[in-house]
Amino acid sequence: MIRKSSIFWVLAISFLLAASCSSPKKQAATLLLYGGPIYTVDSTQTMVEAVATKDNIILFAGSLAEAQEYKTAQTKIIDLEGKTMTPGLIEGHGHFMGLGYNELEVDLLNTTSYQEIVDIVAEAVKNAEPGEWIIGRGWHQSKWDALPEDAVNGFQTHYKLSKVSPDNPVFLSHASGHAAFANAKAMEIAGLQILSKDGIDKFSVEGGEVMRDKTGRPTGIFNERATSLIWKHVPEENSEKRDKAFDLAVAACHRNGITSFHDAGIAKNTIALYEDKKAANKMKVRMYAMIKGGNKDLLNEWYERGPLVDPDNLLTIRSIKLSCDGALGSRGAWLLESYTDRPGHFGHETLPMKDVKETALNGLRNGFQVCSHAIGDRANREILDRYEAAFVELPDLKTNHRFRIEHAQHLHPDDIPRFAKLGVIPAMQAVHMSSDRPWAIDRMGEKRIKEGAYMWQDLLKSGIPIINGTDVPVEPLNPIASLYASISRKTLKGTPEGGYEPEQKMTREQALKSYTLDAAYGAFEENIKGSITAKKLADFTIYNQDIMTIPEDKFLKTEIAMTIFNGKVVYTKSD
Numbered sequence: 116m117i118r119k120s121s122i123f124w125v126l127a128i129s130f131l132l133a134a135s136c137s138s139p140k141k142q143a144a145t146l147l148l149y150g151g152p153i154y155t156v157d158s159t160q161t162m163v164e165a166v167a168t169k170d171n172i173i174l175f176a177g178s179l180a181e182a183q184e185y186k187t188a189q190t191k192i193i194d195l196e197g198k199t200m201t202p203g204l205i206e207g208h209g210h211f212m213g214l215g216y217n218e219l220e221v222d223l224l225n226t227t228s229y230q231e232i233v234d235i236v237a238e239a240v241k242n243a244e245p246g247e248w249i250i251g252r253g254w255h256q257s258k259w260d261a262l263p264e265d266a267v268n269g270f271q272t273h274y275k276l277s278k279v280s281p282d283n284p285v286f287l288s289h290a291s292g293h294a295a296f297a298n299a300k301a302m303e304i305a306g307l308q309i310l311s312k313d314g315i316d317k318f319s320v321e322g323g324e325v326m327r328d329k330t331g332r333p334t335g336i337f338n339e340r341a342t343s344l345i346w347k348h349v350p351e352e353n354s355e356k357r358d359k360a361f362d363l364a365v366a367a368c369h370r371n372g373i374t375s376f377h378d379a380g381i382a383k384n385t386i387a388l389y390e391d392k393k394a395a396n397k398m399k400v401r402m403y404a405m406i407k408g409g410n411k412d413l414l415n416e417w418y419e420r421g422p423l424v425d426p427d428n429l430l431t432i433r434s435i436k437l438s439c440d441g442a443l444g445s446r447g448a449w450l451l452e453s454y455t456d457r458p459g460h461f462g463h464e465t466l467p468m469k470d471v472k473e474t475a476l477n478g479l480r481n482g483f484q485v486c487s488h489a490i491g492d493r494a495n496r497e498i499l500d501r502y503e504a505a506f507v508e509l510p511d512l513k514t515n516h517r518f519r520i521e522h523a524q525h526l527h528p529d530d531i532p533r534f535a536k537l538g539v540i541p542a543m544q545a546v547h548m549s550s551d552r553p554w555a556i557d558r559m560g561e562k563r564i565k566e567g568a569y570m571w572q573d574l575l576k577s578g579i580p581i582i583n584g585t586d587v588p589v590e591p592l593n594p595i596a597s598l599y600a601s602i603s604r605k606t607l608k609g610t611p612e613g614g615y616e617p618e619q620k621m622t623r624e625q626a627l628k629s630y631t632l633d634a635a636y637g638a639f640e641e642n643i644k645g646s647i648t649a650k651k652l653a654d655f656t657i658y659n660q661d662i663m664t665i666p667e668d669k670f671l672k673t674e675i676a677m678t679i680f681n682g683k684v685v686y687t688k689s690d
């Protein structure tokens with residue numbers, strides 16, 4: 116006799132079996148990863164044992180037993196062998212082509228004296244064609260043990276450099292990108308050698324400075340917009356060099372575990388280049404490009420066209436970059452009170468503030484995010500004011516604006532809570548603190564540094580996420596250095612003990628989030644990336660050691676072991 120309840124159970128079980136057959140669990144995984152700590156940055160399950168992907172999408176993240184159900188004979192297995200995995204890292208503010216060119220040009224990032232720069236240029240002269248320009252970048256006088264004796268306003272003079280390169284023009288950008296250093300030949304080509312006290316006005320540039328010695332002669336240092344006096348004589352890059360730089364930048368990203376990149380300000384020709392690269396299937400980093408805001412015709416063109424949100428998630432253009440002040444190193448950052456080490460000097464406003472308001476309004480009307488560069492407290496305040504005024508004027512369009520301030524480095528205490536209140540996201544490159552904090556105190560004095568410099572924890576506590584990054588090529592692309600700076604607030608030499616203003620340190624979870632989910636949020640992309648969550652894009656970074664538990668003094672030894680982009684392994688560190 117068959118009881119009714121048995122029939123019920125038979126039916127119920129058959130139903131469940133049928134249901135599980137048609138459930139997505141039967142999807143075949145292309146990749147199965149397990150065997151090491153996997154940090155998801157997903158608050159519903161912060162760590163998982165295994166991840167299964169299908170093509171470029173995450174199918175499953177959870178227990179190894181469940182993940183195995185997606186495995187077929189074709190599934191590629193990656194045993195992490197104890198290595199650590201996180202979501203693919205996002206460089207939240209960098210200059211992609213600058214990164215590529217930097218790999219091609221004279222790299223001065225690690226120089227520690229003026230003599231070293233002179234030696235490197237002397238070497239480059241040997242290999243240069245007659246008259247060929249020697250372009251380099253990355254020097255920083257504050258990283259030198261001592262300034263040359265003939266320094267003017269805290270900067271070296273060109274004579275030593277001119278001596279080793281009498282016939283090749285040389286132009287070397289400051290690490291900040293906000294100043295540059297020319298030799299006599301370069302200045303001669305630009306028509307500046309005749310500069311005397313009487314000739315000064317002829318070469319004055321609004322928003323910039325040609326530095327001069329007591330006799331009125333140029334020292335070789337060009338600040339901010341004055342760099343254009345030389346730049347306009349440097350021959351344009353040819354397309355062969357451009358392609359090479361692009362490929363080098365992609366490779367550098369993969370080597371550094373970077374799968375997405377926020378490119379902070381590109382002009383029309385670079386937009387065209389990126390579109391070509393995407394069409395040629397060479398865009399192997401997810402590009403979130405900001406349109407350079409200096410060119411109003413270009414902006415109008417984009418307002419008409421509307422945001423480009425790529426269905427392939429490879430090239431998205433929906434934001435505008437404005438450059439509103441200079442850098443602290445070259446005393447270009449725009450301050451509320453004058454520089455401690457140059458009284459009476461407040462830095463530069465490099466864009467009329469009415470343009471910020473106008474761009475904010477146009478951004479809201481046309482669906483573009485606005486990202487404004489601001490380092491000094493005055494620049495930060497002025498921009499917050501302009502954003503706020505635009506929000507008041509267009510209250511219906513301001514929802515979900517996600518406007519950003521790039522750097523947000525020095526803030527007046529009154530302005531710190533305004534970020535969260537207005538929903539303005541600070542994009543702060545933690546490694547700048549490591550490099551700049553030792554000398555920033557000379558520029559700003561103790562009070563301003565303690566109350567308003569690199570205020571990560573105060574901003575986070577006020578309820579606004581922070582986007583991290585490196586501002587490459589201002590700093591090397593290395594995310595490990597910036598993560599280390601975030602959690603230690605020390606220089607990369609590990610000083611001082613306990614870190615600078617330690618109450619502003621990020622926790623490791625916050626730091627990882629600033630390089631993943633929060634950076635994705637800053638690009639309206641938190642639904643497709645930034646955490647290891649089913650249905651998101653299969654981008655992962657794998658490290659040789661556990662960045663969430665390794666003792667702080669070993670953190671900088673972390674290496675990128677593997678990078679997975681769009682479901683494919685694009686980099687493996689060879690032993």
Ligand SMILES: [Zn+2]
Nearest residue numbers: 208209379586
């Ligand atoms: Zn930048």
